[in-house]
Amino acid sequence: MARSTGRVRTAVTAAVTGTLLLSACSAVGGSKEKLHDQLPDAIRKAGVIKVGGSFTAAPVIFRNPDGKADGLDPDLAAALEKVLGVRLDFQDVGPFANVLPGLMDKKYDIAMSGITDTREREQGVDKDGKQVNDGVDFVDYFMAGIGTVVRKGNPAKVSQIDDLCGHGVAVKKGTTHDDLATRQVKACEHVGKTMKLIEADTDNAALDAVRAGQADAYITDYPKALYNAQTVDGGRTFDIAGQQLQPRPFGIALRKSDRQLRDVLTRAVNTLVTDGTYDQILSKRQLTVGAIQNSVVNGSS
Structure with a gap:
């Protein structure tokens, strides 16, 4: 060993x-x-x-x-x-x-x-x-x-997975986060809060959806989430919501x-x-x- x-x-x-x-x-x-x-x-x-x-x-x-x-x-x-x-x-x-x-x-x-x-x-x-x-x-x-990227100041007040209900969520196609978000869509339906899922091909496309207000959060790997929150637009546009999960x-x-x-x-x-x-x-x-x-x-x- x-x-x-x-x-x-x-x-x-x-x-x-x-x-x-x-x-x-x-x-x-x-x-x-x-x-x-x-x-x-x-x-x-x-x-x-x-x-x-x-x-x-x-x-x-x-x-x-x-x-x-x-x-x-x-x-x-x-x-x-x-x-x-x-x-x-x-x-x-x-x-x-x-x-x-x-x-x-x-x-x-x-x-x-x-x-x-x-x-x-x-x-x-x-x-x-x-x-x-x-x-x-x-x-x-x-x-x-898992890391969650949100707009600066986290206006949607997202901090955990269940907070995504009632919001738009961006993910990259084919990822484990795509699978997680798809399951969460069904969970949100059970509590009567629709979650809109936006599937993107790249990080940039997902971040653009959050920037434009089409999504309130982007779920991705925590290192990628942290990197984008710190570097995109000099760190002025995005924040990390909550702690690293799972x-x-x-x-x-x-x-x-x-x-x-x-x-x-x-x-x-x-x-x-x-x-x-x-x-x-x-x-x-x-x-x-x-x-x-x-x-x-x-x-x-």
């Missing part, structure tokens, strides 16, 4: 991360040479791992002024390149809803796009429990909860048939945790609150 780094976390995050630790004892790091040799033959020969992502989720993944992939996920990928001895090349797949379907269609080898590891995605079922694909495996590397792991997604690559990536991430590179990456992005102590496979199960 990788050593503890003594990070400070919230009680909720620590509790969830503790579950990850229990299942992580077999996930150990290794030298660059050993990890490279453990990669699937096709990847070693190609010298590259193709990565699919939606460049719409700052600070996790976005396009910088030079047009290149930037953020936590590209930083982590760059560090993985060094320990694996192969390139990780990002492909922008457009809206987030395209990320996992593209992986299942074998358009790339892995997906890194701030993807929340959920049991539904692992099992390949939709929000209604219907089987839609074979499911994916996740190599977990970060913890993030922390869950982010994971690198792979097809279930790619177990060899999955296990090597798990060892590689743990190598970065052990040698301190992981902490440096999170500190650079001011995301240390989401640090995990060990990478595990399918930590949401």
